[in-house]
Amino acid sequence: MLINLILLFALVLAALWTVTTPRLIRAIVGLAITSAILSVIMYQLSSPLAAVFELSVCSGLISVIFVVTISFTRRVSKEELLVRRKQKIIKYWYLPVILIAAGLLLNHYLLANLNSSVLPAQEGDVRNLIWNSRHLDLFGQAVILLVGALGVVVLFKEPKK
């Protein structure tokens, strides 16, 4: 349970750093770290297949797509970055306070009357479930991927001069 607690704190801290850092590229690295920590938590919660998906797709592919998108946009100057940093401090100093207050309140109201032992998870066969019970999901995923591919073709193509 202690390792889960440490991982969950690391997850929230990584998300906080992602949101508060002024440089976009650092925010993307923070998002990748958040995904990596989440995948470790998923592995801890006996969901290894979803953890592998999370690590490869969310931590890897999405970071690459973000970097590609940013590389098409304009680089900010040092003066602009300094102004942004000041604006960020003004905008985001409430967030850690809100998070600590929300964490304490939720902890006080939700966890106070509950038992502290943990049940082991039951194992299930993901392959059987995904191919037999949830096969419509696969059809939906295929359609969504096709739509996404078409979206990439339309949105990322160079405009005609």
Added chain:
Amino acid sequence: MSAPSMYLFVFFGIFSALLLITGIYCMLVSFNLIRIIIGFEILVKAATLLIISAGYACGKSALAQVMVITLIVIEIVVMVVAGGVALWAFRHNDNIDPRELGNLKG
């Protein structure tokens, strides 16, 4: 759901709520489309954590994994299309400020 499982679910649920607050705050405060997408990503991470912890607490990890895989596929497509929209906004307005999206046709 028994009391120990409920404890586990609530424990992970609290951290999921904190991630949710972080994502919503980022989406509300930022005036940069890519940062708004990053806020959305953090919201999706909160939902993923909640689904996985619910599956673990109920002893239905397999079903939770299947749902999370579907969620990840949808997440990446939404993310890519949103990135493309941000890129189009940049080409039209020379910045990615969502307040200037009103300049687009339609």
